[in-house]
Amino acid sequence: xxxxxxxxxxxxxxxxxxxxxxxxxxxxxxxxxxxxxxxxxxxxxxxxxxxxxxxxxxxxxxxxxxxxxxxxxxxxxxxxxxxxxxxxxxxxxxxxxxxxxxxxxxxxxxxxxxxxxxxxxxxxxxxxxxxxxxxxxxxxxxxxxxxxxxxxxxxxxxxxxxxxxxxxxxxxxxxxxxxxxxxxxxxxxxxxxxxxxxxxxxxxxxxxxxxxxxxxxxxxxxxxxxxxxxxxxxxxxxxxxxxxxxxxxxxx
Numbered sequence: 001x002x003x004x005x006x007x008x009x010x011x012x013x014x015x016x017x018x019x020x021x022x023x024x025x026x027x028x029x030x031x032x033x034x035x036x037x038x039x040x041x042x043x044x045x046x047x048x049x050x051x052x053x054x055x056x057x058x059x060x061x062x063x064x065x066x067x068x069x070x071x072x073x074x075x076x077x078x079x080x081x082x083x084x085x086x087x088x089x090x091x092x093x094x095x096x097x098x099x100x101x102x103x104x105x106x107x108x109x110x111x112x113x114x115x116x117x118x119x120x121x122x123x124x125x126x127x128x129x130x131x132x133x134x135x136x137x138x139x140x141x142x143x144x145x146x147x148x149x150x151x152x153x154x155x156x157x158x159x160x161x162x163x164x165x166x167x168x169x170x171x172x173x174x175x176x177x178x179x180x181x182x183x184x185x186x187x188x189x190x191x192x193x194x195x196x197x198x199x200x201x202x203x204x205x206x207x208x209x210x211x212x213x214x215x216x217x218x219x220x221x222x223x224x225x226x227x228x229x230x231x232x233x234x235x236x237x238x239x240x241x242x243x244x245x246x247x248x249x250x251x252x
Contacts, residue, residue: 042143066108083102171233175239198220
């Protein structure tokens, strides 16, 4: 075997949180952020529903106008986005009002100009209207259930990827340090930020094999060739490359 020379830049033990995110824990963070957002949306919708129940009043409104605004998705992929609006004209205690509000596509298509419909508005702020009675409370409850689902999914992924991070640290700490040889640099057909991701594949001296976590494929190809020696840690059926987990603390 060729003389081993460390080529990767992982010279210190990789921490638990870094491993957790690298192994897929970023999904838990996204789900957690989604839970926070759904909680906020639910609380806002239910607060507005309570205000309308307490301080709102019913009015008959005429559909004065309706329109569709066409734009493109903010993520830059050019997908068409349609926003639907309806303008209501109605009378309040201090005169007439003409309010345009965003509505769902289904509601937009179901109403016609000059239709007379019941709406609810806040007496102290007539610009705040509910074009379908009870819709804010329904939205708040819906957001609450979505948040519950996101929370449960977040806990599941926290357990799954946290378990994997714990295992990686245990293998590095308690496993056998072994020499292996690179047998392939494999394209995974996955891209992150438009950069191809790949895996370093190895074979240990006793014939056992393994592969690295996903890494930038260009970096792997720049640093390694088939036949290069690498260090891995093995504990039972689990093995990790030193370039992914770093050396154990006792070697630093």
